Amino acid sequence: MDQISRPAVPNPILGSRFFVPDVEAHVWPDGRVYLYGSLDLPGRMEYCSDRYHVFSSDNLTDWVDHGVAFSLQDTAWAKDLGALYAPDCAYRDGTYYLYYCVPDGRCGVAVSSSPCGPFRDIGPIAHVHGIDPAVLLDDDGCAYLYWGQMDGVRAARLKDNLTEIDPATVSQPLSVREHEFHEGSSVKKIGGKYYYLFTDTHRHGGKATCLGYAVSDHPTTGFRYGGIVVDNFPCDPETWNNHGSLCRIGDTWYVFYHRSTHASRYSRWVCAEPVVFRPDGSIREVRMTTSGMGGPLAAAERLHAWRACERSGHARVAADSGAEEGIALSGLRSGDTALYRYLAFSGEERMDICLRSDGLCRVEVYADGVYLGCAQTDTGGAYRVLSVEMPALEGVHEISLQFYGTFEDAAADWFRFSMHN
Numbered sequence: 308m309d310q311i312s313r314p315a316v317p318n319p320i321l322g323s324r325f326f327v328p329d330v331e332a333h334v335w336p337d338g339r340v341y342l343y344g345s346l347d348l349p350g351r352m353e354y355c356s357d358r359y360h361v362f363s364s365d366n367l368t369d370w371v372d373h374g375v376a377f378s379l380q381d382t383a384w385a386k387d388l389g390a391l392y393a394p395d396c397a398y399r400d401g402t403y404y405l406y407y408c409v410p411d412g413r414c415g416v417a418v419s420s421s422p423c424g425p426f427r428d429i430g431p432i433a434h435v436h437g438i439d440p441a442v443l444l445d446d447d448g449c450a451y452l453y454w455g456q457m458d459g460v461r462a463a464r465l466k467d468n469l470t471e472i473d474p475a476t477v478s479q480p481l482s483v484r485e486h487e488f489h490e491g492s493s494v495k496k497i498g499g500k501y502y503y504l505f506t507d508t509h510r511h512g513g514k515a516t517c518l519g520y521a522v523s524d525h526p527t528t529g530f531r532y533g534g535i536v537v538d539n540f541p542c543d544p545e546t547w548n549n550h551g552s553l554c555r556i557g558d559t560w561y562v563f564y565h566r567s568t569h570a571s572r573y574s575r576w577v578c579a580e581p582v583v584f585r586p587d588g589s590i591r592e593v594r595m596t597t598s599g600m601g602g603p604l605a606a607a608e609r610l611h612a613w614r615a616c617e618r619s620g621h622a623r624v625a626a627d628s629g630a631e632e633g634i635a636l637s638g639l640r641s642g643d644t645a646l647y648r649y650l651a652f653s654g655e656e657r658m659d660i661c662l663r664s665d666g667l668c669r670v671e672v673y674a675d676g677v678y679l680g681c682a683q684t685d686t687g688g689a690y691r692v693l694s695v696e697m698p699a700l701e702g703v704h705e706i707s708l709q710f711y712g713t714f715e716d717a718a719a720d721w722f723r724f725s726m727h728n
Contacts, residue, residue: 316368316601317614319566319576323624323634325372327362328355328565328575329393331441331493332554335422336398339363340556342563343396343405347575354573355390359407361423367556367600376424377405377417384431385409393439393491393550397450397469398422404469406432406440406452414440414454416470434474437461439550441492442469443501443526451526453492453503457483460492462527478527481505486532489515491550494526497560498588501526504562506550507535515548516540518564520590535592537580541617541646542566542595543624553582560584561600562593570623570638596648603651603703612636612660612708612719615645622710629663629690630720639668639717645708652700655724663690666714673707674700683712690720700724 321327326347333341342362345355358378364370379386388409397404405426408414414435417426432440437455442465444450450465452472462480463472481488481503491506500522507519517538521530539549543566551564560582565575579600580593595616598604613624613636620643627635636645658672660682669683672695679697710717 316599317597317604317610318578318595318599318616319614320367320579320599321362321370321577323576323613323632325360325362325577326568326574327360327577329439329491329550330563330565330577331395331552332556332561332563332579333396333398334554334556337422339365339422340367340554341396341422342577343394344565344577345391345393347573349569349574352571352573353390355392357390359391359394359405363423373423376419377407377426377428379409381417381426382415382428382430385413385415395441395493396422397442397444399444399469404442406442408438408440408454410438412436412438414438418470429470432470432472434463434472434477435461439490439492441494443494443496445496445526449526451494453480453494455492456490457488460488460490464527476527480527480530481521486521486530487519489548491518493552495553496526497553497584500524500588501530502533502553502590503530504536504551504553506548509535510538511540514540514546516546518549518551518562522588533589536562536582536590537564537593537595539564539566539595541619543568543570543618544621545570545572547572566595568624570625594648598649603649606650606652606655606700606724609721609723610647610650611721612645614647616648617644617646619644625718627718627720630718631661635718635720637718639664639710639714639719641711641714643710645719646705647707648705649703650706650724651703652724654699654701655726656697656699657727658695658697658722658724659692660695660708660722661690661692661720662686662717663688663720664712664714664717666712668710668712668714668717670695670719671709671711672697673709674704676707685714699726
């Protein structure tokens with residue numbers, strides 16, 4: 308097992324090494340949070356790999372990679388189908404049920420006595436065709452399976468063995484016309500109502516970058532569109548889709564979702580934000596943050612620039628052997644912007660930033676859109692630390708870095724704020 312540990316919990320929550328989109332988060336009887344998702348492989352220009360890893364934590368700070376929980380090689384019928392798409396997992400009476408899907412649209416189920424596997428394959432589920440299976444175990448003992456894309460989305464009651472559906476109960480719970488449903492079903496029962504989270508195409512000309520939700524008094528029908536929970540559109544110049552889940556951890560609900568990185572549709576990181584339910588049961592839309600699940604980050608701590616929650620222009624994450632963690636905010640051109648939510652200040656009045664450029668580069672710093680100061684230099688292609696003098700800041704702010712100059716290529720490694728000695 309690989310232990311992932313940090314003093315804070317910024318997004319992406321598993322750091323830069325693991326690309327885990329389509330996450331379903333669950334709290335199981337042992338009290339730990341478990342993440343089940345697809346696994347993108349770095350540098351691979353296609354969605355998902357042929358295996359799943361399971362990750363868990365008991366404090367939302369230290370995450371354990373439990374290794375390969377299931378792979379296509381564990382099946383007798385899908386070994387050559389290339390990829391495992393978005394999964395989900397359910398627990399009943401000492402057994403964990405892993406629901407998975409493959410590119411030809413078939414869905415299968417595997418079982419284990421452990422939440423992190425290895426899972427033993429049961430095989431494909433009859434009468435189910437369509438990707439992204441999701442499961443709901445209702446508090447009355449009934450269980451339901453959801454799957455499919457666009458108007459091919461379907462829901463059905465699972466039999467008591469949780470490995471077969473009752474085909475007489477199949478229905479279409481959502482639609483493209485009414486809900487702008489694209490894919491990525493995830494259903495939870497909250498406050499006596501059923502909340503259906505899904506990939507939503509209401510914005511950006513039909514791009515599937517939003518997670519929207521619908522609410523019903525019934526687990527498979529009658530869903531009324533509620534709105535958007537989170538939109539990952541500004542996360543990367545090549546962002547295309549989103550997929551995630553809602554999970555209650557302690558007294559707080561979180562939305563888990565993914566962000567594209569590396570100027571690619573395929574290298575996707577898992578992120579999470581706390582969500583708020585209004586008194587009427589509606590969900591307040593949240594903005595992507597750098598700080599993630601743990602609240603504002605201390606401005607005085609070094610923050611790596613690749614953790615920007617929003618990037619504009621050509622700014623992107625890329626491998627960089629000269630950077631402290633081997634990756635950097637790269638490909639910068641004049642006019643590009645990187646944004647970081649949220650940082651907590653205690654009188655800091657200077658920012659140090661580690662930057663490289665092949666020409667004159669000016670870095671301007673803004674807090675909540677208000678200009679604070681700038682510094683400029685030509686680093687000659689090597690990383691150097693620049694200092695920006697600014698008014699002292701107090702409280703919590705979002706920080707924007709804007710880059711201008713005559714350079715053709717630049718990158719930022721890290722930055723931090725401090726007070727004068």
